[in-house]
Amino acid sequence: MALSYPKIKTELPGKRAKEIIEKDSQYTSSSYIKEYPLVIGRGEGAMVEDVDGNQFLDFMAGIAVNITGHSHPKVVEAIKKQSEKFLHICGTDFYYASFANLAERLAKRAPIAGEKSVFFNNSGSEAVDTAIKLARHYTRRPFIIAFFGAFHGRTMGAISLTSSKPSQRSFFGPFLPGVYHVPYGYCYRCPYNLEYDSCRIYCAEAIEKTLCKSHMSPEEIAAIFVEPIQGEGGYIVPPIEFHQKLRDFTRRHNILLVVDEIQSGMGRTGKFLAIENFNVEPDVILLAKGLASGLPLGAVISKKKFMSWKAGTHGSTFGGNPLACEAALATLDLIEKGLMMNALNMGSLLMEKLKKLKEQYSLIGDVRGRGLMVGVELIKDRKTREPARQESHEIAMQAFQKGLLLLPCGENVIRFSPSLAISAQEVDMAVEIFSEVLGQYERKRESR
Numbered sequence: 001m002a003l004s005y006p007k008i009k010t011e012l013p014g015k016r017a018k019e020i021i022e023k024d025s026q027y028t029s030s031s032y033i034k035e036y037p038l039v040i041g042r043g044e045g046a047m048v049e050d051v052d053g054n055q056f057l058d059f060m061a062g063i064a065v066n067i068t069g070h071s072h073p074k075v076v077e078a079i080k081k082q083s084e085k086f087l088h089i090c091g092t093d094f095y096y097a098s099f100a101n102l103a104e105r106l107a108k109r110a111p112i113a114g115e116k117s118v119f120f121n122n123s124g125s126e127a128v129d130t131a132i133k134l135a136r137h138y139t140r141r142p143f144i145i146a147f148f149g150a151f152h153g154r155t156m157g158a159i160s161l162t163s164s165k166p167s168q169r170s171f172f173g174p175f176l177p178g179v180y181h182v183p184y185g186y187c188y189r190c191p192y193n194l195e196y197d198s199c200r201i202y203c204a205e206a207i208e209k210t211l212c213k214s215h216m217s218p219e220e221i222a223a224i225f226v227e228p229i230q231g232e233g234g235y236i237v238p239p240i241e242f243h244q245k246l247r248d249f250t251r252r253h254n255i256l257l258v259v260d261e262i263q264s265g266m267g268r269t270g271k272f273l274a275i276e277n278f279n280v281e282p283d284v285i286l287l288a289k290g291l292a293s294g295l296p297l298g299a300v301i302s303k304k305k306f307m308s309w310k311a312g313t314h315g316s317t318f319g320g321n322p323l324a325c326e327a328a329l330a331t332l333d334l335i336e337k338g339l340m341m342n343a344l345n346m347g348s349l350l351m352e353k354l355k356k357l358k359e360q361y362s363l364i365g366d367v368r369g370r371g372l373m374v375g376v377e378l379i380k381d382r383k384t385r386e387p388a389r390q391e392s393h394e395i396a397m398q399a400f401q402k403g404l405l406l407l408p409c410g411e412n413v414i415r416f417s418p419s420l421a422i423s424a425q426e427v428d429m430a431v432e433i434f435s436e437v438l439g440q441y442e443r444k445r446e447s448r
C-alpha cells in the first residue's frame with residue numbers, strides 16, 4: 001500500500017501555524033533557532049501533522065530524539081499508567097521501582113566490564129556536567145580534553161567542552177578553566193591535510209604529541225570527552241583506530257574515557273552504543289535524547305568505582321523523573337525487540353540510496369554514517385570541496401515545503417536521523433523527495 005503522507009494542502013506555514021509563530025516570536029527568546037516554520041499538532045510514527053492538517057515525513061525526529069517514532073503506543077501507555085500513580089517524589093532522596101529498574105537495565109546493557117553505577121539527569125548537558133564533576137572528583141585531576149567540532153551542550157560546564165559553532169560560545173566566556181580542545185578524526189577534511197591511512201591516525205596522537213609536550217603532563221588529565229560519531233559537528237565518522245588510540249592513551253595514564261552517546265546511542269547506529277562500532281570499552285557513558293523517547297532524561301553510566309562519591313556529593317530534584325524512567329524502560333524494550341536491528345537494516349538501505357545520489361548530484365561531497373545516523377555533506381565544488389553552507393539550510397527548507405523534515409548540522413551537512421522504526425517505504429520516499437530537491441537546486445544553479 002502506498003504511503004498516505006507526506007500531504008501538503010496549504011501554503012506553508014498555514015493560517016493556524018502563522019498565528020502560533022507570531023505569538024511565539026513576540027514572547028519567546030530570540031536565541032531559539034527555528035530552522036523552518038513547522039508547527040506540530042500531532043505525530044504518529046514517522047508522520048508529523050501540523051496545526052493546519054499538513055502531513056510530513058519526519059527524518060529528523062526532533063533532533064534524533066523520537067527513536068521509537070512519535071507517541072509510540074507502548075511508550076504512551078507506560079507514561080499514562082505511571083501518571084495515575086505518582087508524578088514525583090525525588091529519586092535523590094527516596095526510592096521507586098522504575099528508578100532502580102532503569103539503572104539496572106542500563107548498567108547491564110552498558111559495554112563496560114564489572115560492576116557499574118548510574119546517575120540520572122534531566123538533559124544531555126546536565127549529564128555532561130555530571131561527568132565533568134565525576135571525572136574531577138574521582139581522579140582529583142584538573143584538566144579535561146575535548147575535540148574541535150564537538151557538541152556537548154549549553155550549560156556553563158557543557159559549553160566549555162562544546163566547540164561546534166562560534167555563535168554558541170561568543171561572549172559567554174570565560175569558560176570552565178582547564179578545558180583543552182584538539183582536532184577530531186575528520187578524514188574528509190583532515191585537520192592536518194594528511195591521507196588515511198598513511199597518516200597513521202596522527203589526529204588521535206595530538207594530545208600526547210602536542211598538548212602533553214607543551215602544556216601538561218598526562219597525569220593531570222582527568223578525562224577525555226568524545227562523541228564516537230560527531231553529531232552537531234556534521235555527522236562525522238572517524239576511523240576505527242582513532243577511538244582505539246584514544247583508549248590506549250587513556251588506559252596508559254589512568255585518564256577517564258567519557259563517550260558522549262547523547263545523540264549516537266540507544267541503538268541509533270544499529271548497536272546499543274556507537275562506540276561499540278569501534279570495539280572500544282569506555283569508562284563513562286552519557287545518554288539523553290532518545291533515552292526516554294522524548295521525555296527529558298539523561299543518564300551517566302560508569303564503572304562502580306568511579307561513582308563511589310559520598311551521599312550528597314551530587315544530586316538532582318527532577319533527574320530520573322518517574323514518567324521519564326517508565327518511558328525509558330518501554331523504549332529499551334522496543335529497541336531490544338527489533339528497532340536496533342531495523343536501524344541497521346534501514347540504515348544500509350538509506351546509505352546505499354544516498355550514495356547513488358552522490359553519483360548523480362555534484363552538490364554532494366560525502367555520504368557517511370552508521371545505521372540511522374547518516375550525514376550528507378554538501379559542497380560547491382568537487383575539486384575544492386568548498387562547503388555549501390547556505391545551501392544546506394535552503395535545501396532543508398525546500399524539503400520541508402515538499403513534506404520532508406530534515407535538519408542540517410555542522411556547516412554544510414544534512415543529517416538523516418529518523419525514528420528507528422522507519423520502514424523501507426519511508427526511506428524510499430525520503431530519498432525521492434531529497435533527490436527532487438537536489439535536482440531542482442542544481443538546475444537552478446546551472447541556469448544562473
Ligand SMILES: Cc1ncc(COP(=O)(O)O)c(C=O)c1O
Binds near residue numbers: 154232288
Ligand atoms: C552529543 C550531544 N551531547 C550533548 C547534547 C546536549 O543535550 P541537551 O540539549 O539535552 O542538553 C547534545 C544535543 O544536541 C548532543 O548532541
